[in-house]
Amino acid sequence: MAKIAHIDLGENPLLLAPMEDVSDPPFRRLCKKHGADMLYTEFISSDGLIRDAEKSTKKLDIYEDERPVGIQIFGGEEEAMSLSAKIVERAKPELLDINYGCPVKNVVCKNAGSGILRDIDKMVRLTDTIVKSTNLPVTVKTRLGWDANSIKIVEVAERLQDIGIKAISIHCRTKHQMYTGKADWSWIAKVKENPRLHIPVFGNGDVTTPEDAKRMINDYGADGVMIGRASIGHPWIFREIKHYLSTGDHMAQPTLAERLDACREHIQHSIEWKGHNLGLLEMRRHYAPYFKGLEHIKPFRSRLVLSMSVQEIYDILGEIEIHYSGLENIWAKPNVKAEYAGIDA
Secondary structure: OEEEOOEEEEOOOEEEOOOOOOOOHHHHHHHHHOOOOEEEEEEEEHHHHHOOOHHHHHOOOOOHHHOOEEEEEEOOOHHHHHHHHHHHHHOOOOEEEEEEOOOOHHHHOOOOHHHHHHOHHHHHHHHHHHHHHOOOOEEEEEEOEOOOOOEOHHHHHHHHHHOOOOEEEEEOOOOOOOOOOOOOOHHHHHHHOOOOOOOOEEEEOOOOOHHHHHHHHHOOOOOEEEEOHHHOOOOOHHHHHHHHHHHOOOOOOOOHHHHHHHHHHHHHHHHHHHOHHHHHHHHHHHHHHHOOOEOOOHHHHHHHHHOOOHHHHHHHHHHHHHHHOOOOOOEOOOOOOOOOOOOOO
């Protein structure tokens, strides 16, 4: 059983990774519905929070049916991170997560995200300040290190535990790898083998199938699995993994009707949360993943991304359902999970 402080996540929990421009409340609610045990917000700028910037404060929104939820913040300055931790506390999430993993240039250049991996002592000081600034359980999501020659994740996990973090999630790539190459899960085992470490260790990176999740848990000792890009357009991955872990069998892939229903539900939640125009604009990035691999979907998808009418979009989704009804072999290839650049998952 995995617990983060007082939060009981059960056996082999599955966590939705924090992903910029993806893991907003509409998407999180779908993942929760389909089996995610713990959800994380998009990462939120500490500078934006203390300036009361609307884009940042909007990300603090939490629906009751999402819980448990962790709010993730990033920044490189102790005072700003301390103040933002107090702001996060008022939003009443279950925990506060610190982003030490994002490799994107405009984050790293501020010594935030994975930029702090160049200075582990500063990482420890900053984390200590945040832990002392809030009554929330504090967790960390990070990468293995700055590059292959400076991997210190075993030391980092122990030092952060000793100043009070309650769990660590490890994206098993270095900053220099960005999203390329293969995630090295062997480091999860090395962290877990440290006899002084007692906090949960969650693995992240390259988990795209139920078999991947099982190997990460059984062969490398992860206390749970954090899933990012593989959930985009496929929130069913959480239930699929749970089914496989408990039975050893694969669930049937979601039908076209299930995909259409999820897309409609996503649209509805997006408009409720963001308003009509922004809600529809930000749905555009999700249409392709929902129908990835569907033969001859491009003309429908092109119409979906150009439309700003809810009724027209629903009509197009209805046309898709009618067009493929009764046809066999409508998928061009096995469902391939969407690849999103610029998100730390």
